[in-house]
Amino acid sequence: MSDTALEVLYDLRRRRKRHRLGDIEWFDAAYRVYLVALFGGGTVLWISSAIGDETVSAHAVADVARNGPALIGMITTLALLAGLRSGAQGGPLALEAPDVTYVMLSPVDRMRALLRPVTQRARSAASLGAAFGAIVGQLAGRRLPGTPVAWAASGAAFGIATALLWAGAALIAHAIRLPLWIATSLGLAGVAWQSAAFAWYLPGPANQFGSLAMWGWRQHPVDLATVLIAVIVLLVGVGMLQQTSLDALARRSSLVAQLRFAVTMQDLRTVILLRRQLNQEQTRGRPWLRVPRWITHPIARRGIASVARFPATRLVRMTAFAAMAGVLQAMVMRGTTPALIGTAFLLFILGLEVMEPLSQEVDQPDRTDSLPIDRGELLVRHLLAPAIALIPFAVVAAVSAVAVLGTSRAIVPAAILALPTALAGVAGGVVSIVRDAPDPTKNTQQTFVPPEMAGISSAMRVGLPILVSAIAASTILLVRHAERTGTSTTGAAVRGAIGATLLIFLVTYWVRRRDQWRRKFRQFMSDGQAYTKQQRSTS
Amino acid sequence: MTELSTRQLTKSYGDRPALEPLTLTIESGAKVALVGHNGSGKTTLMKMAAGLLDPTGGNVQIGRHAAGTQEARRLLSWLSDMPTFYDDLSLWEHLEFVARLHGVTEWQDNAEDLLDQIGLTPRRDDIPTTFSRGLRQKAAITLAFIRPFKLMLVDEPFVGLDEPGKQALLRLFDAASSRGATLLIATHELTFVKQVGRLLALRDGELIYDGAPSDTDVHTLVLPT
Numbered sequence: 217m218s219d220t221a222l223e224v225l226y227d228l229r230r231r232r233k234r235h236r237l238g239d240i241e242w243f244d245a246a247y248r249v250y251l252v253a254l255f256g257g258g259t260v261l262w263i264s265s266a267i268g269d270e271t272v273s274a275h276a277v278a279d280v281a282r283n284g285p286a287l288i289g290m291i292t293t294l295a296l297l298a299g300l301r302s303g304a305q306g307g308p309l310a311l312e313a314p315d316v317t318y319v320m321l322s323p324v325d326r327m328r329a330l331l332r333p334v335t336q337r338a339r340s341a342a343s344l345g346a347a348f349g350a351i352v353g354q355l356a357g358r359r360l361p362g363t364p365v366a367w368a369a370s371g372a373a374f375g376i377a378t379a380l381l382w383a384g385a386a387l388i389a390h391a392i393r394l395p396l397w398i399a400t401s402l403g404l405a406g407v408a409w410q411s412a413a414f415a416w417y418l419p420g421p422a423n424q425f426g427s428l429a430m431w432g433w434r435q436h437p438v439d440l441a442t443v444l445i446a447v448i449v450l451l452v453g454v455g456m457l458q459q460t461s462l463d464a465l466a467r468r469s470s471l472v473a474q475l476r477f478a479v480t481m482q483d484l485r486t487v488i489l490l491r492r493q494l495n496q497e498q499t500r501g502r503p504w505l506r507v508p509r510w511i512t513h514p515i516a517r518r519g520i521a522s523v524a525r526f527p528a529t530r531l532v533r534m535t536a537f538a539a540m541a542g543v544l545q546a547m548v549m550r551g552t553t554p555a556l557i558g559t560a561f562l563l564f565i566l567g568l569e570v571m572e573p574l575s576q577e578v579d580q581p582d583r584t585d586s587l588p589i590d591r592g593e594l595l596v597r598h599l600l601a602p603a604i605a606l607i608p609f610a611v612v613a614a615v616s617a618v619a620v621l622g623t624s625r626a627i628v629p630a631a632i633l634a635l636p637t638a639l640a641g642v643a644g645g646v647v648s649i650v651r652d653a654p655d656p657t658k659n660t661q662q663t664f665v666p667p668e669m670a671g672i673s674s675a676m677r678v679g680l681p682i683l684v685s686a687i688a689a690s691t692i693l694l695v696r697h698a699e700r701t702g703t704s705t706t707g708a709a710v711r712g713a714i715g716a717t718l719l720i721f722l723v724t725y726w727v728r729r730r731d732q733w734r735r736k737f738r739q740f741m742s743d744g745q746a747y748t749k750q751q752r753s754t755s
Numbered sequence: 756m757t758e759l760s761t762r763q764l765t766k767s768y769g770d771r772p773a774l775e776p777l778t779l780t781i782e783s784g785a786k787v788a789l790v791g792h793n794g795s796g797k798t799t800l801m802k803m804a805a806g807l808l809d810p811t812g813g814n815v816q817i818g819r820h821a822a823g824t825q826e827a828r829r830l831l832s833w834l835s836d837m838p839t840f841y842d843d844l845s846l847w848e849h850l851e852f853v854a855r856l857h858g859v860t861e862w863q864d865n866a867e868d869l870l871d872q873i874g875l876t877p878r879r880d881d882i883p884t885t886f887s888r889g890l891r892q893k894a895a896i897t898l899a900f901i902r903p904f905k906l907m908l909v910d911e912p913f914v915g916l917d918e919p920g921k922q923a924l925l926r927l928f929d930a931a932s933s934r935g936a937t938l939l940i941a942t943h944e945l946t947f948v949k950q951v952g953r954l955l956a957l958r959d960g961e962l963i964y965d966g967a968p969s970d971t972d973v974h975t976l977v978l979p980t
């Protein structure tokens with residue numbers, strides 16, 4: 217019966233694929249591909265031009281040869297950590313909810329039924345890894361011995377091997393029901409070992425993976441074993457598919473459906489929110505601290521209560537984001553301007569994380585409308601508690617930037633710039649939260665965006681919040697310019713801080729007035745339409 | 756013959772126990788009601804028996820097979836209170852898919868009969884994800900009965916059903932029982948409890964009653980502590 221059931225399942229999948237292909241708006245899909253290619257390609261070209269083509273010094277080449285495998289291998293150990301944690305939390309597979317109810321509960325061979333979802337998961341991870349590896353590889357190939365094409369190929373091979381290792385580790389951790397704390401400990405042990413390998417030139421667990429990424433320059437046949445290891449790990453994971461937990465599949469199925477929809481809608485805020493739920497990240501039942509009694513304002517109390525319930529995992533993640541942002545700003549100071557993109561993105565994500573009270577509020581337009589306070593004012597007041605909560609993370613960013621720069625001259629500019637930059641950076645997250653929230657002023661019957669503008673509007677939706685964060689992050693350029701020209705870095709930092717503060721006020725004012733402006737705009741457009749209609753009827 | 760048995764079955768969510776160690780057997784052909792207040796552990800027990808939830812301890816057997824195994828899945832039909840459907844298949848296509856997955860080749864007559872009994876014949880070519888709560892429940896009922904089973908686990912089957920729907924479902928239960936199928940039905944519908952031969956009651960994850968419904972005051976069994 218099992219083979220018959222599998223035939224039925226394959227038949228259904230074929231039929232549904234035909235349905236889906238029939239439903240695709242090909243022009244729309246092509247337009248999206250065009251936008252991604254345009255912006256993605258443009259970004260890669262900009263980074264390439266910023267990096268330049270001049271070959272690095274012999275000393276730098278020797279440095280890359282010595283440290284490269286261990287440093288690149290760090291990515292592999294981080295992927296392994298992510299895979300183990302994903303598996304321990306029920307990943308990496310996600311089926312549709314009815315597949316769990318009807319297919320997984322039927323007498324079909326689960327391993328064979330799950331082969332396609334596993335293949336799709338591994339394939340998408342490998343594609344992403346290959347693309348990322350190829351892009352970074354071709355950038356490396358511009359400055360290092362070897363051709364960009366060879367570097368791109370070896371980068372892609374490294375990306376694929378790492379991605380397959382991630383998928384296999386996740387499948388195994390899932391099948392054996394690895395407790396999360398063990399998964400995290402194992403993964404962190406790997407990362408720590410690899411860090412030690414980088415710092416003290418020891419043999420690291422993922423050095424060979426890193427070495428594979430450098431095949432564009434020199435080839436060590438032993439590195440090919442990493443691909444074999446990754447494939448074996450994946451195959452072991454596939455072999456354990458019978459042990460897949462339906463509990464986890466059922467829990468993840470609805471979340472993943474929402475996640476896909478959110479990705480389709482470029483709703484980054486919802487993507488982050490759903491990823492938290494997928495990882496079973498729950499707010500603390502017992503807060504880190506009680507709201508002091510002397511704080512009587514309900515919105516302030518609500519904000520503090522929300523922030524005080526952030527789970528430890530989120531706090532660790534936010535600390536890591538802040539530290540990485542500091543490191544990237546230090547890299548900008550040293551001349552790697554494209555690192556600004558990374559800082560902007562990290563600050564944007566940090567904003568989505570820290571602005572939880574605001575997120576919770578804007579998701580309930582019915583409730584906010586029922587309160588005896590203007591919605592804009594309400595939202596602005598919700599910014600206060602997260603802004604205060606951001607202070608320690610700004611300190612973390614400043615400390616990590618100074619540590620990387622390794623000079624005491626960086627302390628004063630970092631101290632001046634850190635908080636305004638962090639606050640202005642997370643303002644990008646605020647823009648995203650407020651823009652992507654259900655809009656109570658919107659009349660669903662009316663739309664003033666013509667179809668030909670939809671693509672640009674869609675790009676703006678994603679791009680504008682990141683742009684705000686990028687403007688905030690770029691205040692560091694003033695300090696860098698001052699340092700290069702020999703003028704006061706402290707003065708430059710003050711000017712940067714003033715600029716960031718202005719940006720914060722601008723975004724706050726936008727949050728405060730946005731609903732009013734939108735109402736006025738809609739009214740203006742409606743009046744215009746009514747007038748045009750009247751003119752036509754009289755003529 | 757025992758159709759469902761649990762041995763020291765437990766489930767905890769973190770520190771919170773959802774089901775205390777439970778040892779239980781249900782014989783073939785029995786019609787059993789499971790009652791309890793909200794959060795008493797009914798759905799947890801049913802889901803573990805269906806293989807949808809991993810037990811924290813102990814085990815569940817369906818016939819002679821561990822819950823969730825291929826053989827157990829062949830024997831067991833699960834009717835959830837939160838039905839899910841593919842959003843690109845009609846109800847008729849759902850019926851075809853589920854029936855054929857379970858090896859039923861001549862399913863059309865049975866499907867038509869089920870749709871007729873439950874009152875969904877006019878909606879057979881519609882997509883069930885567009886249905887109202889009650890119609891979705893009816894659609895789920897047809898899918899649970901279109902396939903062969905020895906044991907049916909039913910969680911809150913009457914929620915959202917109109918009176919004709921409830922009556923149709925009761926007739927389907929009776930028909931299944933008369934064919935020798937075992938039914939375990941978790942419900943808050945206390946009037947239904949009188950129609951079964953055995954009553955199980957859970958309170959805060961503990962089995963507090965196992966016996967004939969006529970020997971107890973059901974209303975007191977469903978009160979939380």
